[in-house]
Structures are given as C-alpha cells and as structure tokens.
Amino acid sequence: MSERMSTGTHDRQWRTELEATLTHEFNTQTARLTELTADTGDPAEAHTKAALIAATRQSLEQITGALRRLAAGSYGSCERCGTAIPPERLEILPHARFCVPCQQKQNG
Ligand SMILES: [Zn+2]
Structure with a gap:
C-alpha cells in the first residue's frame, strides 16, 4: 500500500505527465482507427471491425474531452456532481x- 502525495508542488509535473499520457494515447488510438478504417476488402472482417471502430472512436472522444478539460482547468472534477x-x-x-x-x- 502506498500513500499518494497530494501536495501542490507535484501538481505541475502531474499535469504535464498526464497531458503526455493522453496525447500518446490519442496518437495510438488515431493510428488504430486509421488501420481499422483501411479497407482490406474482406467482408467477413467488416462486422468485427465496425464494433472496434466504434469503440476506438469513443476512446478518442474521451481522450479529447480529457485534454480539453485539462486545458480548461476543469479536469479531475466530476461532470455530474x-x-x-479521486487521483487513484x-x-x-x-x-x-x-x-x-x-x-x-x-x-445503470
Ligand atoms: Zn459525481
């Protein structure tokens, strides 16, 4: 069990790291989407791919949203309440x- 440091001194670094993580993830998912949307000419694959494409698009939206919230300073707050x-x-x-x-x- 490890106690996570929550002092303000680490905030900036945490933010930078997070931004790098999200950007990396964004690039990974974008590459994946490009791969998935490339036409292989195999109709049997099309159905499986459609679900994967939808999931990848959703991930991209979530990542973009997180980056936007990070820039806007609202990152880390629940959008509902x-x-x-929690940082964990x-x-x-x-x-x-x-x-x-x-x-x-x-x-639910
Ligand atoms: Zn909430």
Whole structure:
C-alpha cells in the first residue's frame, strides 16, 4: 500500500505527465482507427471491425474531452456532481468524467 502525495508542488509535473499520457494515447488510438478504417476488402472482417471502430472512436472522444478539460482547468472534477475525482481513479482511468457513484448511475 502506498500513500499518494497530494501536495501542490507535484501538481505541475502531474499535469504535464498526464497531458503526455493522453496525447500518446490519442496518437495510438488515431493510428488504430486509421488501420481499422483501411479497407482490406474482406467482408467477413467488416462486422468485427465496425464494433472496434466504434469503440476506438469513443476512446478518442474521451481522450479529447480529457485534454480539453485539462486545458480548461476543469479536469479531475466530476461532470455530474462537481466532486473531485479521486487521483487513484484518474490514475487508472485518466479520461474519467465522473466520480465512482455518478459513473455507476451513468451505467445503470
Ligand atoms: Zn459525481
């Protein structure tokens, strides 16, 4: 078990690292989408691909949203109730838009 440092001194670095992570993820997903949308001429693959393309597009939207919130300074706050999303959660899911209870309501 490790206690995460939450002092302000680390904020800037944390932000920079997060931005780099999200940007990297954005590039990865964009490359993936390009690959997926490339026509292989195999109709059997088209169906499987459609789901993957949709999932990749959704990921891209989430990443873009996170980067936008980061730039706007609203990153890390739940979009639904405004509560600060726990850093542990953001570490696992950097593009999380909701706190855990709101996310559960969203899914339910
Ligand atoms: Zn919430």
